[in-house]
Amino acid sequence: MITLDLVRQRVxxxxxxxxxxxxxxxxxxxxxxxVDRLLGILSKDPPLSATMLRxxxxxxxxxxxxxxxxxxxxxxxxxxxxxxLGRTAAVIRTFRDVRQLDPLRLWxxxxxxxxxxxxxxxxxxxxxxxxxxxxxxLLHDIGKIALDRCFSEAYAPVVQAMRDGEHLVDAExxxxxxxxxxxxAVVAENWRFPGVLVAVLREHHDPPPxxxxxxxxxxCDLLVRTRIPNGPADxxxxxxLEDQPSFHVVFRPDAHPDLxxxxxxxxxxxxxxxxxxFVQLAFQD
Numbered sequence: 001m002i003t004l005d006l007v008r009q010r011v012x013x014x015x016x017x018x019x020x021x022x023x024x025x026x027x028x029x030x031x032x033x034x035v036d037r038l039l040g041i042l043s044k045d046p047p048l049s050a051t052m053l054r055x056x057x058x059x060x061x062x063x064x065x066x067x068x069x070x071x072x073x074x075x076x077x078x079x080x081x082x083x084x085l086g087r088t089a090a091v092i093r094t095f096r097d098v099r100q101l102d103p104l105r106l107w108x109x110x111x112x113x114x115x116x117x118x119x120x121x122x123x124x125x126x127x128x129x130x131x132x133x134x135x136x137x138l139l140h141d142i143g144k145i146a147l148d149r150c151f152s153e154a155y156a157p158v159v160q161a162m163r164d165g166e167h168l169v170d171a172e173x174x175x176x177x178x179x180x181x182x183x184x185a186v187v188a189e190n191w192r193f194p195g196v197l198v199a200v201l202r203e204h205h206d207p208p209p210x211x212x213x214x215x216x217x218x219x220c221d222l223l224v225r226t227r228i229p230n231g232p233a234d235x236x237x238x239x240x241l242e243d244q245p246s247f248h249v250v251f252r253p254d255a256h257p258d259l260x261x262x263x264x265x266x267x268x269x270x271x272x273x274x275x276x277x278f279v280q281l282a283f284q285d
Contacts, residue, residue, distance in 0.1 A: 001177035002151060007186050010150035017191055020045045020090040028083050028131050035074055038082060042070060051089045051282055052082065060277045084115065084134060089282045091138065096283065098148040100159040104283055106144065109228045112275035114138035116220040119268045124256065129213065136200040136217050143184030143201065144168075147176075162231040169205055181205050207246060215246035222246075227272040241265075 023041045027033045042049045049070055056073035057066055061081075067073045074082055088111050096103045114137030121129045147155045154176060161171035172179040185202035200214045204221060207214035222244065225234045241247045241261065251259050 002154060004178065004182065004186060007146070007150070007178070007183050008190075011146050011183070011187050011190050014146060014149065014187065014190075015094050018045075018090040018094050020048055021087045024083055024087045024090075025131070025135070033079070035071065038074055038079070038086075039070060042074075042086070045090065047093060048086060048089050051284075052077065052086060054281050054284065055081075055085060055278060058277065058281060060274065084118070085278050085282075087135075088114070088138060088278065092279065092282045095142070095145050098145055099152045100148050100156050101144060104279060105228065105230070106141065107282075108272075108276050108279045109224055109230065110138055110141050111279055112224040112228055112272040113140060113217065113220045115271040115275055116224060116268050117216050119271055120216065120220070120250065120264070123264060123267050124251075129216075132194075132197060132213060133216055136197055136204075136213060137220055139184070139188070139197075140201055140204050140217050140221065141180060141184065142187050143180030143182065146183045146187050147172075147180055151176075162233070165232045167233045168230060179205065207249075210249065212249060215249040219244060219246040219250055223268070224272055228276070 020041060024038075027037055027041065030037075042052065053067060053070065053073050055061060056076045061076060067076060077085070088107075092107050096107070098106070114134045117133035117137040118130050121127070121133045147158075158168070158171045158175050161175070162168045169179050169181070181202055181204055185198050188198040188201050196213060199211065200217055203211060203214040204217045207218045219241075222237070222239045223241075226237050226239055229235045229237070241264075251264075253259075
């Protein structure tokens with residue numbers, strides 16, 4: 001069994017979040033952010049700049065005419081995509097090396113959860129929650145990477161149990177005595193994340209009553225697992241939105257009496273596909 005005290009010791013060996021992620025996060029928060037500011041951030045990170053050029057030239061962003069300079073790439077992608085995917089690419093580059101897990105599938109899932117969570121906040125006109133939702137979704141499974149890197153030998157039978165059909169969280173509790181959600185919260189504390197984000201990483205599999213962001217990430221995680229399964233146990237997963245308690249926390253009837261479920265589903269349906277495409281490009285570095 002693994003104790004949280006041991007986790008706290010081991011996660012100190014993990015890299016910090018890339019400075020590009022921090023800088024782009026600060027740019028997101030500034031309503032006066034300009035193209036030149038973004039170009040300045042990207043110019044300090046040549047591999048990320050190359051990824052953004054590849055993305056701008058991809059079919060997903062209408063790359064019928066080749067773009068060869070970063071300014072045009074930024075204009076084609078748009079601020080929103082650049083800020084989301086720029087941070088994502090920087091995180092992936094830092095945390096792509098794992099021993100037991102499938103890194104491509106892991107990051108496709110995580111990016112899809114982040115994009116879906118942000119899209120829901122936008123649909124609900126909760127602008128202040130968009131960025132926390134994206135970052136929480138992107139990093140909600142960072143505990144899996146910490147376990148894989150810091151406790152690789154102990155984590156191997158957990159991953160094998162998942163491949164044999166057991167739910168990962170159940171296998172983690174049975175074999176380790178804690179879960180990737182517990183470990184992810186420790187990582188977030190080590191990175192000095194705000195308390196609300198630490199709580200989301202800890203709670204995203206079992207959100208407490210009224211915790212909007214934790215319920216949002218829990219719901220998006222379920223939805224994305226039906227499209228990008230983590231293992232065989234997810235391949236038969238069926239999610240009926242209105243049957244999920246988290247659905248009624250996120251889409252409170254008193255706050256959203258005119259919610260159009262069909263429009264909601266349509267609005268978020270493409271996000272997993274966008275995530276798959278982008279992560280494939282990011283892994284070409």
